[in-house]
Amino acid sequence: MALMSPDFLNTGNLLNVGGQAAVTAILAFGVTFVIVSAGIDLSVGSVAALSAMVLAWTATSQGLPVWLAVLFALGTGLACGLVNGLMVAYGRLPSFIATLAMLSVARGLALVVSQGSPIAFPDPVSALGRTLGGWLPVPVLVMAGMAVVAAVVLNLTYSGRSMYAIGGNEEAARLSGIRVPRQKLVIYGLSGTFAAVAGIVLASRLASAQPQAAAGYELDAIAACVIGGASLSGGVGRASGTLIGALILAVLRNGLNLLSVSAFWQQVVIGAVIALAALVDTLRRRT
Template sequence: MATDTLKRDTGPGTDPGRGAAGRALVRRVLLDNGALSALVVLVAALSLLSGDFLTTQNLLNVGVQAAVTAILAFGVTFVIVSAGIDLSVGSVAALSATVLAWSATSEGLPVWLAVLLAVGTGTACGLVNGALISFGKLPPFIATLAMLSVGRGLALVISQGSPITLPDSVSALGDTLGGWLPVPVIVMVAMGVATAVLLARTYLGRSMYAIGGNEEAARLSGIRVKRQKLVIYALSGGFAAVAGIVLASRLASAQPQAAMGYELDAIAAVVIGGASLSGGVGKASGTLIGALILAVLRNGLNLLSVSAFWQQVVIGVVIALAVLLDTLRRRTA
């Protein structure tokens, strides 16, 4: 009788240890893939609520809407992984696009040279940020906040406060390839692949994780932290320049007031995608998912005719939940 009771108590359906292990596994999977799970649930819910959501044209529109934020966020990923912050990417994007339009029209430079000048402008802004942080010992928040103001001001000075029309060859970046595939989506994917390779396959990427995990330990292990930070912020500025060019191509003009607030969306996408604001954690795929979540939210709420004011409330709640999830993940780790 005692033997029968023991068999019943230790059976596969009543083993408390196995049940606890199963619950722990499910919890771990949800925590590790929370952003992807949220995206899937969000897409499913919006598909049920709106018959127009799950169409090819609308999904391509979501990709286009996510492109600029995602490209900005890829650059910000480098910074956040290394335990920094970059508030200047929106202004740097507007400045770079303005430099492109001004140099190609007013100065008559070839388009390819104007594009290089625009990317160089963004990279230079990032280098200034990195120098202020590494050698000037300014907190990243203050240094990049200053660049936010400087970049926007320079864009207004160069453009005299008015939009500058882009050459047709640059505006083509906002069109489609083959009549259906948006070029901004292609650029977004290309920049995402570049980010993934840099983070996972290069010495620079490993240095970012090391600096974000423990800057002093990284320095003692031989990593030239100051030089790496220069490169990290330069990359963020370069990615911002590409995002600015893509945004300007969609608008067919460079507008000095463009991309206002985009730096917050970029940071939100990185955090929603699973990166930790304390550094040392983050990946390109998570950032892409974070940008898509923001784009899907905005697109779906528009289809449901939700007020733009309430949209801001919803997105703010999503960001707060993402940070709470990050805190919970670090505690369980």
């Protein structure tokens, strides 16, 4: 990209790439937990929109303090994730079906809360969408912080090691003493909470909560995980790889825009990259 566009390596453009990758990366960190445990979460985009809508509605229409509205938003994401976990762990539903249902429910609730119209975001939270010192996008800092949290959870906690065990062989994990249903609640709860953070960051950039925000972002989040080396078969995945995958998607979109490539062809290129990443993963597992 740098060879084809002299504007690509400008500091301002690189920071713009980081800002564009932030929401996808934060969503993808949560999805990484689910994919590592051999599941899938299709609801993160809708949960992000619903959480942002709850924050805006409670802070503006209901007059709650901003800090309390933020807690309500995070609680909304956590609740949606726990419902997913209950359906998967105790209802024995396939994660695809359970999270597909939550995708529809969360999007519908966002429309109900907002009556289909955007709601202005409170100013203190809108600061998340601005820059620090006039040059560093705050979403990049939030993305870095959530990357650290995801890495710590995956590598240094009991739940993180359980994710790899469940994804590698769920029956073996159960026989080794891991309480698989309880850990699945934790996994999907984390995914929902990360989705809520992503929704808040996205709405702060737009300065308003919109019921149709983050539509299709769940696919970008899954793509970032796969491009970053996570295996859809479970048991493999790292927060650092997911971050790289999200940045690759952002670099592709940004670079293709700088090269004036049609938005239609951009979808073709990104789809080809995702297919190539999945093929590499398949070949790696065969060997």
